[in-house]
Structure formats: C-alpha cells, structure tokens
Amino acid sequence: MKQFLNSVEIGVKGQKTLPAEAYLSAEVLALEHKRIFSRRWLCVARADEFSKAGDFRVREIGNESVIVVCSQDHQIRAHLNLCRHRGTRICTKDRGTFSRTIQCPYHAWTYGLDGKLVGVPDETQFDDFCRDDYPLHAVECVVWEGFVWINLAEEPEPFETSFAPVLNKFEAWNMGSLVCGGRRNYEVAANWKLIVQNYSECYHCAVIHPGLTRMAPPKSGGNDLVEGPFLGGYMDVTEPGGSLTESGRACGLPVGAFSQEDIQRAYFYVLFPHLLLSLHHDYVMVHTLWPLEPGRTRVECEWLFHPDSIGSKKWNPDDGIEFWDRTNREDWEVSELTQLGVTSSRYAPGPYSNREAMSAAFDRQYVRAMNAES
Numbered sequence: 559m560k561q562f563l564n565s566v567e568i569g570v571k572g573q574k575t576l577p578a579e580a581y582l583s584a585e586v587l588a589l590e591h592k593r594i595f596s597r598r599w600l601c602v603a604r605a606d607e608f609s610k611a612g613d614f615r616v617r618e619i620g621n622e623s624v625i626v627v628c629s630q631d632h633q634i635r636a637h638l639n640l641c642r643h644r645g646t647r648i649c650t651k652d653r654g655t656f657s658r659t660i661q662c663p664y665h666a667w668t669y670g671l672d673g674k675l676v677g678v679p680d681e682t683q684f685d686d687f688c689r690d691d692y693p694l695h696a697v698e699c700v701v702w703e704g705f706v707w708i709n710l711a712e713e714p715e716p717f718e719t720s721f722a723p724v725l726n727k728f729e730a731w732n733m734g735s736l737v738c739g740g741r742r743n744y745e746v747a748a749n750w751k752l753i754v755q756n757y758s759e760c761y762h763c764a765v766i767h768p769g770l771t772r773m774a775p776p777k778s779g780g781n782d783l784v785e786g787p788f789l790g791g792y793m794d795v796t797e798p799g800g801s802l803t804e805s806g807r808a809c810g811l812p813v814g815a816f817s818q819e820d821i822q823r824a825y826f827y828v829l830f831p832h833l834l835l836s837l838h839h840d841y842v843m844v845h846t847l848w849p850l851e852p853g854r855t856r857v858e859c860e861w862l863f864h865p866d867s868i869g870s871k872k873w874n875p876d877d878g879i880e881f882w883d884r885t886n887r888e889d890w891e892v893s894e895l896t897q898l899g900v901t902s903s904r905y906a907p908g909p910y911s912n913r914e915a916m917s918a919a920f921d922r923q924y925v926r927a928m929n930a931e932s
C-alpha cells in the first residue's frame with residue numbers, strides 16, 4: 559500500500575521562504591549553473607525529435623551550448639557546441655537537420671555526427687597534428703521515458719543512480735511511447751525557483767485557479783515523495799472519468815491501464831531541478847524550466863498523448879492544452895508579482911504554511927544542492 563501524506567501532515571516546521579538574493583543575484587544564478595545545472599541530469603528534448611541521422615537541437619545552459627544530434631548509427635548523442643580549433647560556437651540554429659557532418663563556420667573544421675574531427679582544411683600546415691586529439695567534447699546523454707537527458711559534468715553520476723528513486727515509478731503512463739500533441743513556450747519574468755515553488759503547492763489554487771479548483775479540490779490528495787530531488791503526489795479529480803481539461807472530460811485515449819482510483823487522480827511531480835511532470839490518465843503534460851536571468855525563465859510545455867489518440871474521435875488536445883495554458887498564465891502572473899515584490903528593499907523571508915510543505919521541501923533540496931561541494 560502506497561503511503562501518501564497530505565501536505566499539512568508533512569508540515570514545514572516554521573520554515574520560511576528563501577532570501578532575496580536567491581531570486582535576484584547574478585552570482586547566485588552563476589553558482590546555480592555550477593552546482594546544479596552543470597551537474598544534474600537535464601531534460602533537453604523528446605527522443606522522437608531525432609528520427610533520422612542529422613536531426614539536431616541546440617540547448618543553451620548558462621555559458622554552455624550543447625548540440626544534441628542523431629548520429630549515423632541512430633544513437634542520440636550530445637556534444638559541446640564548441641570548435642576545438644579556436645573555440646568558436648559552431649551551430650547557431652536551435653534545431654534542424656545536419657547533412658552528414660557538422661562544420662564550423664570559421665575555418666571549416668568538419669566533425670562527424672559522432673563528434674569525430676573528420677576534415678581540416680590545409681591539415682599539413684598544423685605541426686604534429688592528429689585529428690583524433692580534437693573531437694567535439696562529448697556530453698553524457700541518455701534516453702529515459704522517451705525524454706533525452708544530458709549531463710554537463712565531465713564525470714556525471716550515472717543516470718540510473720541519480721534517478722534510482724523514480725526509475726520505474728511512472729511506467730504506468732507509458733511515456734516512452736507517447737507522442738507530442740501540442741507545445742507552448744513561455745517567457746516568464748520570474749526566477750525559475752518561484753515557478754517550481756508555485757507548482758508545488760495548491761494553497762493558491764482557490765484564489766487564482768477557479769477552473770482547476772472546480773475539478774480538483776485544492777486540499778485533496780497527498781504526496782508520496784516528500785524529501786529530496788523528486789517531490790510530489792496527487793490531487794483528486796472529481797468528475798467521474800474526467801480529467802483536467804476545459805470541458806472536464808478526458809481529451810484523449812487512456813495512456814495506460816489505470817485502476818479506477820488512478821483515473822480519478824492527477825499526479826504532479828517535480829524532478830529536480832527543472833522538470834515538472836503532470837500525469838493524467840488521458841495525457842501527460844511536461845514543463846521544463848530554463849533560467850535565462852535571475853528574474854527571467856523560459857518555460858517549455860508539451861502535451862503527450864497515446865499515439866492511437868491522434869486523429870481518433872476521443873482526441874481533443876486543445877481541451878487539455880487550453881486548460882493548462884490558462885492555468886499556467888494564472889501561475890506566471892503571481893510568480894511575476896512575487897519577483898517584483900522580492901526586489902523590494904523591505905522583502906524578508908516569509909513563513910510557509912503547512913499547505914506549502916512541498917514548496918518548502920523543494921527549497922531544502924535546492925539549498926542542499928547549492929551547498930554540495932565538489
């Protein structure tokens with residue numbers, strides 16, 4: 559029997575919100591890049607975006623730029639977007655398809671999709687030169703649940719170790735075989751942590767989300783992951799067989815074989831640091847957060863459906879997309895207001911409610927990650 563605790567049972571033991579510099583300081587963001595975003599596994603794409611050799615995406619993470627590409631042997635690989643000759647950024651597009659190679663725009667050093675240096679104009683003019691010494695820097699890359707994950711560390715903790723607590727947890731939703739039925743990107747004028755804290759509690763739901771509150775009672779449900787890098791649980795969905803959609807009805811075929819109990823639940827998890835997973839019986843919604851500046855975050859949302867849903871009578875993706883788009887905007891608005899407020903000279907950490915226990919747990923995880931040396 560799974561153990562779920564309502565947030566008030568978990569409690570916050572007097573914990574307060576983070577100090578202002580956590581949201582405002584460029585130095586803190588630089589340290590977050592060093593201690594968190596350069597060390598943790600980051601979700602960069604869906605694997606089905608790399609269906610043929612040469613398909614690529616480029617991701618900017620702090621000062622790093624990473625090319626994620628499907629190589630000739632149909633492996634998804636990642637390389638730093640950094641020429642080994644004079645250090646030039648190679649690829650300036652954010653997605654596309656390379657021919658068979660990746661060529662630097664400066665002196666035309668040319669790399670294979672696997673990162674090997676394969677072409678150097680006037681190669682004999684380099685002293686003691688060996689191409690094998692200058693491949694693109696490899697970035698660790700794995701696929702899990704249909705998502706592509708990279709880790710910028712030179713010797714990252716293995717994905718299976720980092721994700722051990724949740725490796726099989728989401729199997730019921732079959733995310734590896736789901737397909738994208740919609741995408742929305744947002745730029746939010748708020749620190750990335752304010753967005754996670756907001757996602758992690760429903761104390762605000764009755765105030766700003768009348769739509770969500772009608773379908774999922776804000777005090778309902780409980781959490782089964784309550785400390786550490788993976789946090790979250792579920793809320794009840796009241797409409798029998800319903801879902802979190804504009805109409806309140808399911809907007810796609812079931813993505814798995816769920817118990818009656820799970821059909822009446824929406825599960826919400828934070829996968830530290832930047833993935834928010836919203837699991838419904840008829841679709842999965844994913845947020846990934848990309849800090850741009852202390853007070854600015856790019857948020858990418860995707861709605862994933864059972865492949866048989868696409869084009870079927872049961873499929874009404876806009877019903878789920880519009881619901882979350884509105885809910886997102888309601889959340890961005892208060893997150894942006896919080897960002898404005900914490901810039902005040904009189905801001906001081908305020909008390910968390912026990913109903914914000916998961917936001918407080920996220921902050922503890924954040925502080926641990928920031929304090930971890932090495």
Ligand code: FES
Pocket residue numbers: 641642643644645646662663664665666667
């Ligand atoms: S810097 Fe890339 S080829 Fe010279």
Ligand SMILES: [Fe+2]
Pocket residue numbers: 756757762763767885888889
């Ligand atoms: Fe919200």
